[in-house]
Amino acid sequence: MPARASRGKLRHYRTGAAGPWSAPIRTIRSALPGLGEIVTRCRMSRPTVFALLAALAWGCVPPGPPNPAVGETRFLCCNLRYEKNAVTDVNYQVGTRIAVGTRVHVTEAGGNRVTFEPEGHPPLTVVFKYGRKTLSFDEYLDRLLVRDDPRRTLPAGDVRTLVEAGEVEPGMTRDQVVMSLGYPPAHRTPSLSASTWTYWQNRWVTMVVAFDGDRVSRVVR
Numbered sequence: 001m002p003a004r005a006s007r008g009k010l011r012h013y014r015t016g017a018a019g020p021w022s023a024p025i026r027t028i029r030s031a032l033p034g035l036g037e038i039v040t041r042c043r044m045s046r047p048t049v050f051a052l053l054a055a056l057a058w059g060c061v062p063p064g065p066p067n068p069a070v071g072e073t074r075f076l077c078c079n080l081r082y083e084k085n086a087v088t089d090v091n092y093q094v095g096t097r098i099a100v101g102t103r104v105h106v107t108e109a110g111g112n113r114v115t116f117e118p119e120g121h122p123p124l125t126v127v128f129k130y131g132r133k134t135l136s137f138d139e140y141l142d143r144l145l146v147r148d149d150p151r152r153t154l155p156a157g158d159v160r161t162l163v164e165a166g167e168v169e170p171g172m173t174r175d176q177v178v179m180s181l182g183y184p185p186a187h188r189t190p191s192l193s194a195s196t197w198t199y200w201q202n203r204w205v206t207m208v209v210a211f212d213g214d215r216v217s218r219v220v221r
Contacts, residue, residue: 067109067141074145076102076118078182079166086125089140091182093201096121097166100179101151112137116145131186143183150179168209172216177209184209 083095108115115125163180184197197209208220
């Protein structure tokens, strides 16, 4: 009885008769006729056939075009802090500060991360992890790395001093808050028109910047 079943299975392989193997066999034969013949003669098991198909599909997918930001020189939108060589879009307000407007050279970008070389600092990777339900990676990348130095819009005096120190006080505009603290993490502040923005001072403590229109009304730590 087992021998008959084996001969029946072999007949399906050789004749191409309808059976559980016909579709994958036809797929392999149409893609690579010589390989399809090997599958037929060797009587490969179902898991082997599908593993072979998966390997073929993986190998035949061409790499996508590089992100247009790769190779460009841009500027940091805002103060960015790091403790290691990789950070996330939460941008904890601790660690070494890379100043707003720092010139950076983008070396890698894609998926959910960008790697760049900021002047005066080691290469840094930013992982877009928490805001992915609100923004696309390209939208986040264009927020983080801008084409013009944002410091040109800063007035001389106290506001410039506050931004350069990474501080926020009542009276500052939303754009000035962004330059000082970065964009608020999108998973807690999905809209920049919201009356409050939430930031993380560290992994456990948050701070809230409240607005009256376009101006900071208070900072709650």
